[in-house]
Amino acid sequence: MHCLCRHGLTCVRARPYSTISALSTAQRKTIYALSTPPGKAGVGVIRVSGPAALAVWSRLIKAKNRKQDFPVPWKFERCHIVHPEDGRVIDDALSVFFKAPKSFTSEDVLELHVHSGRAIIASVFSALATFPSCRPAEAGEFTRRAFLGGRLDLTEVEGLRDLIDAETEGQRRLALRAASGSVRNQYEQIRSDIIHCLALVEALIDFSEEDVEDGVYDQARGQARRLLANIEALLDDGHRGEIIRSGIKLAIFGPPNAGKSTLLNFLAKREAAIVTSVPGTTRDILELSLDIDGLPVIVADTAGLRKSEDLVESIGIERARAAVQQADISLCVLSLESAAAGLPQDMQDLVSADTYFLFNKNDLAVDTQQHTSKPNSWTVSLATGDGTETFMTGLSAALQKRFQFKGDDDNAPIITHARHRSHLTSAAQFLRAFIEAEDVIFGAEELRYAAKEIGKISGEIGVEDVLDSIFRNFCIGK
Ligand SMILES: Nc1nc2c(ncn2[C@@H]2O[C@H](COP(=O)(O)OP(=O)(O)OP(=O)(O)O)[C@@H](O)[C@H]2O)c(=O)[nH]1
Numbered sequence: 278m279h280c281l282c283r284h285g286l287t288c289v290r291a292r293p294y295s296t297i298s299a300l301s302t303a304q305r306k307t308i309y310a311l312s313t314p315p316g317k318a319g320v321g322v323i324r325v326s327g328p329a330a331l332a333v334w335s336r337l338i339k340a341k342n343r344k345q346d347f348p349v350p351w352k353f354e355r356c357h358i359v360h361p362e363d364g365r366v367i368d369d370a371l372s373v374f375f376k377a378p379k380s381f382t383s384e385d386v387l388e389l390h391v392h393s394g395r396a397i398i399a400s401v402f403s404a405l406a407t408f409p410s411c412r413p414a415e416a417g418e419f420t421r422r423a424f425l426g427g428r429l430d431l432t433e434v435e436g437l438r439d440l441i442d443a444e445t446e447g448q449r450r451l452a453l454r455a456a457s458g459s460v461r462n463q464y465e466q467i468r469s470d471i472i473h474c475l476a477l478v479e480a481l482i483d484f485s486e487e488d489v490e491d492g493v494y495d496q497a498r499g500q501a502r503r504l505l506a507n508i509e510a511l512l513d514d515g516h517r518g519e520i521i522r523s524g525i526k527l528a529i530f531g532p533p534n535a536g537k538s539t540l541l542n543f544l545a546k547r548e549a550a551i552v553t554s555v556p557g558t559t560r561d562i563l564e565l566s567l568d569i570d571g572l573p574v575i576v577a578d579t580a581g582l583r584k585s586e587d588l589v590e591s592i593g594i595e596r597a598r599a600a601v602q603q604a605d606i607s608l609c610v611l612s613l614e615s616a617a618a619g620l621p622q623d624m625q626d627l628v629s630a631d632t633y634f635l636f637n638k639n640d641l642a643v644d645t646q647q648h649t650s651k652p653n654s655w656t657v658s659l660a661t662g663d664g665t666e667t668f669m670t671g672l673s674a675a676l677q678k679r680f681q682f683k684g685d686d687d688n689a690p691i692i693t694h695a696r697h698r699s700h701l702t703s704a705a706q707f708l709r710a711f712i713e714a715e716d717v718i719f720g721a722e723e724l725r726y727a728a729k730e731i732g733k734i735s736g737e738i739g740v741e742d743v744l745d746s747i748f749r750n751f752c753i754g755k
């Protein structure tokens with residue numbers, strides 16, 4: 278939305294957090310769904326959210342010795358759930374009423390904790406279906422209402438989803454930071470700093486030069502430079518957040534017969550890949566998901582790299598090379614029998630700063646000393662198990678270091694989605710444009726765009742804050 282402000286500039290107007298009242302009548306319906314997995318279990322939770330939640334409570338929830346005819350909010354109550362059509366008891370349950378706006382969705386919410394069984398759930402649903410203003414919820418609709426109600430911003434919505442999807446400790450920790458609002462706070466800080474810069478510049482535009490202190494534009498530029506450096510540091514994170522969220526891609530590569538598939542089986546603790554003494558056994562890529570000390574790692578076994586006339590093997594080799602190039606980390610496996618000859622020529626272009634080395638078949642080699650001193654390289658015998666413990670400890674430490682996973686959560690990356698990176702990159706471009714702008718009016722426009730980009734990350738774009746910031750932080754008429 279655009280508007281014309283006092284000085285005739287076109288500016289991006291505030292889009293405050295959308296509110297529930299902005300919903301259409303159909304959307305305002307009360308929604309219900311089973312919030313726990315379907316099937317037999319001790320407890321199943323049915324959630325009802327919307328204006329009719331209180332009416333549902335009145336007609337479905339019956340409790341002995343109840344003194345008042347409204348629920349005590351946020352307090353569990355032992356009750357009978359009854360069918361409104363014939364009054365039959367459906368289940369002996371617990372209910373809790375969350376009064377708006379202090380609920381997950383910011384609407385009235387009723388939670389029914391029933392015994393989880395197909396007939397019970399179906400019966401409660403049939404009771405809920407008797408209310409014309411109730412309908413089954415769509416996928417993600419409770420969270421959508423939480424966002425529309427201003428309870429969650431987009432980073433928290435994404436965090437919540439990632440938290441539910443998290444399969445390793447690293448993913449859980451990263452997602453929890455976003456879901457609990459810590460990432461939101463960081464982005465909000467950046468946005469409010471940009472808006473403060475804008476407030477300084479707006480003052481220059483709105484008030485005559487005599488009313489504004491000297492050097493205000495330089496002050497705004499100085500702040501913008503610091504902000505830009507801050508954003509650039511966030512962007513320069515080696516994509517750690519996105520990688521941990523989606524899994525670290527680790528490609529095993531090397532010449533045929535080195536023991537690559539043996540390594541995959543060792544990591545997987547099962548016979549996942551075929552191992553034979555015939556060079557060229559592995560043709561296609563075989564991927565497995567592993568949890569290495571809390572880090573999600575997607576390990577790929579690949580075809581041994583060599584020159585081949587065989588059509589199928591050549592395709593496998595091409596795929597292997599592509600997998601290594603696309604991986605976040607690669608692990609080159611070499612047999613110590615032939616390692617002295619060095620890395621074959623056609624593999625050298627695959628080696629990068631993120632390549633680790635595993636010298637295998639220690640049991641067959643005489644001189645193993647020369648390889649162990651290199652960083653991120655280990656000597657083992659996958660056949661006898663010699664050195665494998667040190668290798669696993671070293672690999673885990675190298676991954677922890679590379680993804681800076683252990684230690685202070687405050688240093689954890691805040692960019693976990695490509696969307697964040699794209700908006701942050703744009704915000705950095707607008708800040709650069711502001712720093713270089715000669716004209717105050719154009720400069721202000723660049724800052725507005727920068728703030729808007731950050732606002733897109735949280736799903737909120739607010740320019741009312743600019744006015745607030747002017748009056749709160751800037752001394753006019755001095
Ligand atoms: N002596 C000895 N043999 C090993 C060791 N590790 C693996 N092998 C053997 O080496 C042969 C090749 O192992 P693989 O794991 O299939 O090798 P690869 O690198 O996957 O080979 P390709 O799939 O052909 O590229 C098999 O006979 C393994 O049993 C080891 O540490 N010592």
Ligand SMILES: [Mg+2]
Pocket residue numbers: 537538539550551558559578579581
């Ligand atoms: Mg193999």
